[in-house]
Amino acid sequence: MLVVKPVSTIxxxxxxxxxxxxVTWKQFEAILEELPSKRSLRVSYYKGTF
Known part of the structure; x- marks a missing residue:
């Protein structure tokens, strides 16, 4: 079963x-768009892993 939850709610x-x-680069960029511009977390992408 696929569970979908907006990243901004985690x-x-x-x-x-x-x-x-x-995670594709395009998906990673979409995730970044969902996060607030002023955030206190570090986000990285490496070889398909977010």
């Missing part, structure tokens, strides 16, 4: 992290 404790595999 709340993490300080020092937490999530890894999302199999």
């Amino acid at each position: 709340q993490l404790e300080p020092g937490s992290f999530i890894t999302i595999p199999d």
Whole structure:
């Protein structure tokens, strides 16, 4: 079953992290668009992993 949840609704404790595999660059850019421009989190993309 596929679970869809907007990235902007995910709340993490300080020092937490999530890894999302199999993300295209286009999908990564769409995720960045969904996040607020002033954010206190670090976002990175490496070889299809967000």
